[in-house]
Amino acid sequence: MNPEALLLLALFIPLLSALFIAANDAHPNRRELATLLASLLLLGVVLSLLPVVASGARPTVDLFEFASGLPLRLSVEPLGMLFAAVAALLWPLNSLYSIGYMRGNQEQHQTRFYVCFAIAIASAIGIAFSGNLLTLFIFYETLTLSTYPLVTHKGNADAMRAGRLYLGILIGTSIGLLLLAIIWTGLIAGTLEFTPGGILAGKMEGPTVAILLALYMFGIGKAALMPFHRWLPAAMVAPTPVSALLHAVAVVKAGVFTVMKVVVYVFGIDFLAVTGASQWLIWVAALTLLLASIVALTKDNLKARLAYSTVSQLSYVVLGAALATSMGVIGGSMQIVMHAMGKITLFFCAGAIYTAAHKTEISQLDGLGRVMPFTFGAFLIGALSIIGLPPLGGSWSKWYLLMGAADTGQLVMIAVLIISSLLNVAYLLPIVGRGFFAPTPAHDPDTAHHPDPHPASTADNQHATAGSPPPDGNRIHEAPLACVVPLCLTAFGCVLLFFYADPLYELLATIVRTTP
């Protein structure tokens, strides 16, 4: 099959599966089968595009002519290929996990959930393969809108408030700033095409470059650069599979991917390096990186802590882009992959803990590691990868970022990266420590006596009374298999990425090498 057809398939498989899922509202098994099949099919299609791109081809398809000379264009290049591969690789795992989680927790409106999920994946693929800024913007907005029903899935007042924040910040920044930046770019450069080396060099100069960059960076709210990060912790009211795939992978990575794409293909790193327009961004990214880590330390709710950790880790990517060196870009892009694998593991674990033991707070996890050894073992691996220790994938991205910082002589940034790694240790490892080494609280006082303090309590209580007996002592009591298998796989993936980082490097090196 020719690559152009594959490209279209990649976009339409999830869309068509959404239709099929919607049509099978009454048949949960058929519906779930559709999700799984579509995700595997998508994975196959995306992976078969990989060699094509690695060999240097850039398949391109035009869908519609939006205005004269401004088509909706799909096109594949290494960076987008990487993002699409991450999304496509994690969708099947996450689908399996979703089925375990949604059924295990007897969630409502499961059909709507899977439909929106498939549309969100299609949007993420669309973002990854967009050939110009307009196409990217269109899918960027579809992604926001299709994830809104997922964030507000519970349908209660909390969900509604979170949804407001989510939509308010994401739509506000994208329409208010990003759209303006895109139209301005089109006006100056005369094109919106992603071009190696950028399209703005020589067309503008002085402080306006920094202003345009600021419009982009704050306009891409999904990158969660402070002060526009609040939507991400708010989005944690969503069911955990949503937090896992969308708010650790698809949505936030769409944000930082867009940042990378804009820096590499619209501004061009040489242009940024020469004008120094991204200097301020280094500092904003560093600040976000540190502050978010510190906030994460103070959070007792597991998902909230992971959310702030995500905010902090996203800024690594922005930092890599802002350094405007080839090492920075490679390190930042690699961070997209490495963090995705690590963070989805952590979220899977958080969801597994919720499904099996109905615990949401870190302070409730004492001794739980001995009951759920697989889950906590995977959590440890994911955490170590995020911290950046070998032999786990995360170490590579941190390494290249450090090299990038060293290249530009930003000694302060080296210090920032090291301090941040220490902070990561401080907020991630105690969770595992509690699980494995803290004594089990006598007779599980949390669920037995107090009503659960967490808002999601009604479902819990019903389940706790109707479900399995409370785990006593060290008897192993894991979440359903459909939850545990994916998280073990992604943890294993973190290890694999350490040993197979080389092809990634090679692929990414081409995008900076083609820069004239």
Place this chain on the structure above:
Amino acid sequence: MTEHLPALQVVIPLMAAPLCALLRPGRIAWMLAMTACTLCLLIAALLLERVLAEGVISYAMGNWPAPWGIEYRIDTVNAYMLLLVTMIGAVVMAFARPTLEQRAHLSKRKQPWFYTTYLLCLTGLLGMIITGDAFNVFVFLEISSLSSYVLISIGRDRRALTAAYQYLIMGTIGATFILIGIGFLYVMTGTLNMLDLAARLPAVADTRTVRAAFAFLTIGISLKLALFPLHLWLPNAYAYAPSAVTAFLAATATKVAIYVMLRFFFTIFGAQFSFETMGLDAILLPLALAGIFSASVVAIFQTNVKRMLAYSSVAQIGYMILGISLVSVTGLTATISHLFNHALMKGTLFMALGCVSYQIGAVRLDRLAGIGRTMPWTMGAFVIGGLSLIGVPLTAGFVSKWLLILGALERGWWPVALLVLLTSLLAVIYIWRVVEVAYFRPAPEDRKIGEAPLVLLIPTWTLALANLYFGLDTSLNAGVARLAAQSLLGVTQ
């Protein structure tokens, strides 16, 4: 036959109108009206096709050659407008019948009269668009205005009567001003044909009479198109008129008034006189911005959803006027594109609200609680219309937003571009208020309502899907709009 299409465009609804009044029962009258509307749509499509292929069509009414007789003159601009109005006219006509027959809204005996009035209104609007004669514009304006007063007062709510009365007063003042303006022009030039006027005006342009005519016309037309601060008649009229009438008028009447404005400013007076000599853009720009901003804010605080959308219309009219005040091809393209796009989105929104009021008999915000669950299709259409209003990509609204910002940036008007974006966020707020109530608030226990009937959903969704279609394929609402803008400004490609 085909050479008489321009005449048929107006004659068909005009002839069908009295016939409807004679037919009983209402259903037969509706069938006739529906046929007339469909024929009109067909003719408009054929005319647009011919204009795009062969250029301007000039038709001498009764074979009296212009400038003595009345000339129907169809170029890209009004062919595009004809298509817009007939399309909305046909879709809303399909929507109207069930809403009238329900709960004896209009007694069986009176239903045919509704169709008569509706067709007369359509005749007036089409006539204003198609004619190449300035006085003829006034005549058709009066036909459409008088019938729209009647249409509004049919509303079940007694407040519709005062709303219609308010509109009658304001509308009459507007029409009178327009008549005075046309009269002055006639005095100075001795002609009423638009092209003839355009040719003769420059010689007498520097006179107080012409300038006064310009002022009278500006204010008169602004009243009809509800330019802030002359919009006060609009919110009540839209809020209390029957749903079908609101959908029809909101999507067409103000649009046609804006078309008339374009015709007078660009074709008759010429862009140079209007904007350089008279400095009209300096007046239009602040009014447009003030209207966009204030009406959007007011919309946020409405509890009647129909009224909320009416204020939103005032804001949207501001966007169109903003495009005019840019006096550039892109700006005008934005205006002309938004005429079309706004008709689609407001048509969808008002028809979706019509479905709601058909089922639950009210459009107060708190009564909408939980209808996202019970009326999923209706609210689905509402959400699509709302997204289009906000200007989300893949909807028609995005096209006009894109063009408008592009136009503002081309002129280097940064604050204007920012304000346009900011106010579209206000639209997010007022649309999302409705969405949240409909989807998150539980429906009252005692209420047992289901989805609206299919006869209402089909027209509603036709327009909703049109919003999506024209968000992707922009050859009509951006491509033809650009041609129209170029022809108005006299720019050749």
